[in-house]
Amino acid sequence: MPDSLPHVITSLQNPQVKRLVRLRTRRERERDGVMLIEGARELMRAESAGVTVPELFVCPELFSPEARELFPEVTGATELSRAAFEKVSGRENPDGVLGVAPLPAPRLPQPGDDTVVVVLHGLEKPGNVGAILRTADAAGAAGVLVLGRGADPYGPNVIRASQGAVFSVPTAVLGEDAALGWLAEHNFRTVACTPDAPADYWDTPLTGRVALLLGTEHAGLPAEWRAAHQAVRVPMHGQADSLNVATAAALVLYEALRQRRPADA
Secondary structure, three states, X not given: OXXXXXXXXXXXXXXXXXXXXXXXXXXXXXXXXXXEEEOHHHHHHHHHOOOOOOEEEEXXXXXXXXXXXXXXXXXXXXXXXXXXXXXXXXXXXXXOEEEEEEOOOOOOOOOOOOOEEEEEEOOOOHHHHHHHHHHHHHOOOOEEEEEOOOOOOOOHHHHHHOOOHHHHOOEEEEOHHHHHHHHHHOOOEEEEEOOOOOEEHHHOOOOOOXXXXXOEOOOEOOHHHHOOOEEEEOXXXXXXXXXXXXXXXXXXXXXXXXXXXXXOO
């Protein structure tokens, strides 16, 4: 375990502790223009993606084996007592590492001739948004556009659910008009994923410049987004009338990846 830092914050009333607690709310993060990145793996992936993390808080007593490996030294960090760190943490079993970093500027994808992007309309559950970001990263999607005031893609719960993939996948929060304009400007074919679509996703060409449109599980996509170039469904044979949106996204993204395999693969 690294040597303790010269000063350890122990009081739960300390101004820095109070500020970190406030930053767990989206309003406070947006007001200060920052994001909370908790977890050794997530912080390392952020830094690998070029994110500068000027404020680092640690609790060596809580370090997981991964945190000890990734952060063998804590020079320049602020050490919190166990009670103080657990107060500011959003995790049930924190690993003792948390950073505060400036919010990144929106990163729009660089569309190639054979590019898939994901458009998320109003998704509210951080776990779903994070899981879709992980899948987008794994399946080679060029980027993710987040529309509306759904889950904050740079909220700590989304960062955790994405395991830091939000930093490696170009991600932009856009208004609907701006997103529609960008997709049209770059000649994307829009493919709405909706249960009432006439075509199964595996029977639909998903190559070229394709934007996969996904809405909430309870409301789906609004009418203007369902009026896409194409609509696809994931076949349902049981009692459920819809799949988890992250599961549906994974199926369609990997079908898009399969269709992009070289002919001799």
